[in-house]
Structures are given as C-alpha cells and as structure tokens.
Amino acid sequence: MSRQQLLEAARAFFLEGCVDTCTIKRVTGEVTDVDGNVTPTYTALYSGVCRIQQQQPYAERKDVGQAYLLLLRLEVQLPMTVTGLAPDDLLTMVTSVTDPDLPGRVFRVRDLAHKTDASSRRVQCTEITS
Numbered sequence: 001m002s003r004q005q006l007l008e009a010a011r012a013f014f015l016e017g018c019v020d021t022c023t024i025k026r027v028t029g030e031v032t033d034v035d036g037n038v039t040p041t042y043t044a045l046y047s048g049v050c051r052i053q054q055q056q057p058y059a060e061r062k063d064v065g066q067a068y069l070l071l072l073r074l075e076v077q078l079p080m081t082v083t084g085l086a087p088d089d090l091l092t093m094v095t096s097v098t099d100p101d102l103p104g105r106v107f108r109v110r111d112l113a114h115k116t117d118a119s120s121r122r123v124q125c126t127e128i129t130s
Contacts, residue, residue: 010119
C-alpha cells in the first residue's frame with residue numbers, strides 16, 4: 001500500500017467515526033440598528049461533521065476584573081478539507097449522537113495545528129464558562 005493510499009484510508013476511517021456536526025463562522029463586521037444596538041455580522045466557513053476531544057478534564061480559572069471565568073480547553077477534529085480557519089473563529093456544536101450536552105455550545109478557535117500526512121485537522125478551542 002502506498003503512502004497516499006494509507007493516508008486516504010486513514011482520512012476515510014476518521015470520517016467514519018465522526019457522528020457530531022458543527023458550524024464555524026467568522027465575525028466580519030457589525031451592524032448598528034436605529035436604537036444603537038450593535039450586532040456582529042458573520043461569514044460561514046464550514047458546516048459538517050466533527051469530533052470533540054477534551055485533553056484536560058478540568059478548567060483553567062481566570063479572573064477578569066470582578067468576573068470569575070473558567071476556560072475549558074478542547075480539541076475539535078475536522079476533515080482535512082476544512083481550510084482557512086483562524087484564531088477567534090466561532091465553532092458551534094449543532095448535533096451530538098452520544099453527548100446531549102454538546103449541541104448549542106460555542107467554542108472559540110485558539111490554536112491551529114498543521115501536519116504533513118494528517119488524517120484530520122485538529123483545532124484547539126476554548127469554551128468560556130462562568
């Protein structure tokens with residue numbers, strides 16, 4: 001089996017294990033209504049399958065002003081066809097077959113990983129809780 005065939009098989013195997021779905025969007029600007037309310041505008045980057053892995057089972061505590069925040073770090077695994085992501089893109093979980101707490105959660109992309117011959121695109125994200 002050639003290296004390319006092995007890589008294609010690994011990517012297909014990864015996709016077989018993806019049972020969750022997500023959307024990824026980027027803030028592109030903002031709109032102000034007549035009352036002065038500012039609403040961000042977005043562009044869609046991806047909608048499709050994904051996989052969530054939590055590397056650390058605990059949150060990092062952050063004190064911002066008087067607010068107490070917990071930052072949860074997660075790894076989101078995406079198909080290699082997902083390109084052009086950047087830090088601060090927003091990933092929203094749409095469905096999850098095995099974890100009913102995942103749909104609706106929003107994660108912020110923090111770190112991008114690049115690798116030759118990867119079977120999936122692995123993106124480090126945070127979820128801010130309070």
